Amino acid sequence: MRPLQHSLLSIFISAAALSATSGNIYVSPAGDDRADGSINAPIKTPSEALRRAREWRRLNSPEAADTIQIILADGNYTLSESLFIRPEDSGTSSSPTIFRSANDSKAVISGGTEIKGWGIAKNDPRIPNALIGKIWVADAPTKGHRIVETRQLYVDGKKAQRASQFAPGVMDRMIDFNTSDRTITVPNTDFDIAEANSLEMVVHQRWAIAILRVKDMRHDSKGNLVVSFHDPESRLEFEHPWPQPVIGGEKGNSSYYFTNALQLLDTPGEWYQDYPSGKIYYYPEDGSDPNKSKIIAPALETLVRIDGNPERKVCNVKFENISFEYASWLRPSMEGHVTLQGGFRLLDAYKLAVPGLPEKAELENQAWIARPEAAITVSNSSGIDFHNCLFTHLAATGLDYVAGDSDCNVTECSFTDIGGTAIQIGTFPDGG
Known part of the structure; x- marks a missing residue:
């Protein structure tokens, strides 16, 4: 009976190990987007890894039953377009989607060339x-x-x-x-x-x-x-x-x-x-x-764009131990840059010949503004967290929670060499 007991034990251990890693997608700068995403056959790009995770959730695959981890090996991931995270990428409180660096490394998501x-x-x-x-x-x-x-x-x-x-x-x-x-x-x-x-x-x-x-x-x-x-x-x-x-x-x-x-x-x-x-x-x-x-x-202005809508938010997507680097800011080369304050640029502004608006009779001037550009933008979301991440070499705002965001956390992150604001939260007025 002992051989049988050993065999059953081996089967149990193998099944447990498979279950523990079945929600992991491995990514490496030396990978191949046609690979299966296992630890020995990593894929190449974070966007392809996100697509794999999206399909698991769409099909209610067993891999989505627990946390889905997109594990980035050490190195640079140079983006050709923004990493776009949408409502279909949402996790749950018990099954979030986590982008993280492998072990003690710090993978770099970069917009530079x-x-x-x-x-x-x-x-x-x-x-x-x-x-x-x-x-x-x-x-x-x-x-x-x-x-x-x-x-x-x-x-x-x-x-x-x-x-x-x-x-x-x-x-x-x-x-x-x-x-x-x-x-x-x-x-x-x-x-x-x-x-x-x-x-x-x-x-x-x-x-x-x-x-x-x-x-x-x-x-x-x-x-x-x-x-x-x-x-x-x-x-x-x-x-x-x-x-x-x-x-x-x-x-x-x-x-x-x-x-x-x-x-x-x-x-x-x-x-x-x-x-x-x-x-x-x-x-x-x-x-x-x-x-x-x-x-x-x-070469890229926005590295990550997380974009839901009021009826269907992006939920429970997290980033751990990731470095976000080299985002551009090119607009002043196209149309200059005249600000009101806080980096909010003017769209139009002038002195009123006859003072007063319905809501403020003594107002003497009027202005319309737009928010600064950002390396990472988050809109209409819940549970979008950043932990132990580095934001550096970014030409405008680092991280922008634009509107409709709740229960989001930024913990133990570093912001350095930022052209504008490190973290921007909220909006005023509508469209601002």
Whole structure:
């Protein structure tokens, strides 16, 4: 009887082990999306793993009876599109879907793309003679049939400075802010802006900043520069009454600086992307060869989009020990960036000729806003949790619980190198 007892025991152990791992889907950067997703045959992408989990739930498969774990091996998972999680992906309180890194590793969900093939920039009249041989250039990577445009560049995990008029943290004072002809007057510059067709001006106005694409620059009778800008930001900047730059205030005039021109690329560590060629120029620190560094440009703005609706929410999806990295923010290159506060950009704003609204009789101005972009957005959900995750190298908001979300937890997570807000919650008004 002993052999039979041993056989029955072996069968029981094997069945128990199978049951314990039957809800696991294994993913690896070296995997294959045609594989079965077992530990010895992992699939390649988180999106395919999510589809497998969705099918288990749709078909009421035994694998969905308990927790479904999507287990990501160590490494980078570079997305070509946002990971879209929808109501059909919902788990339950007793059977959640969990994305987690394997063991003690930290898998990286990334929207970045590496820039390679650097060479010394030659025969470009915009580069001063003193810097010839020090500026490097590379073709922008492509995504589909289009070059990747970027406003952010990271060298060995450190954010590089866009080519700017002054050293980081240094600004100059404007001379005049003219709402009638929609111009800003500033001191004359010591650089040639004739070929700076992508030049931007960053204006500090009270508690907010504005990013304005320069349309034209001319000299006035005193030799100062009078600068005008493209719409829609020109209209917004000069029509919205609050906040606007200060001229003649107690602490002087508001400050500004110019950025985004090859003529401004004069400090080690700075970079610039040309338009429309897409070529990326970089002035390495310490004269190093950029081909020996890992240089990343974010190519995707939203890494994860969790999107339910009020009638059918996304429920019980969790992320554990995952790193979310390299999300882009490109909108200011298309339409500038004029904010009200908190990074909420203006859609329209102006002073009321006759004050008052039905709900507030003394109101003197009116504004409509839109929320900032985010690397991860969550809408109409319940039980969407992040535990021990890292959010880094993200150009706008890190994590945004937009609207209709409840019972969500963010615990023991780190947010670093975030361009905007780490966590944003809630919305106002409707559509905001």
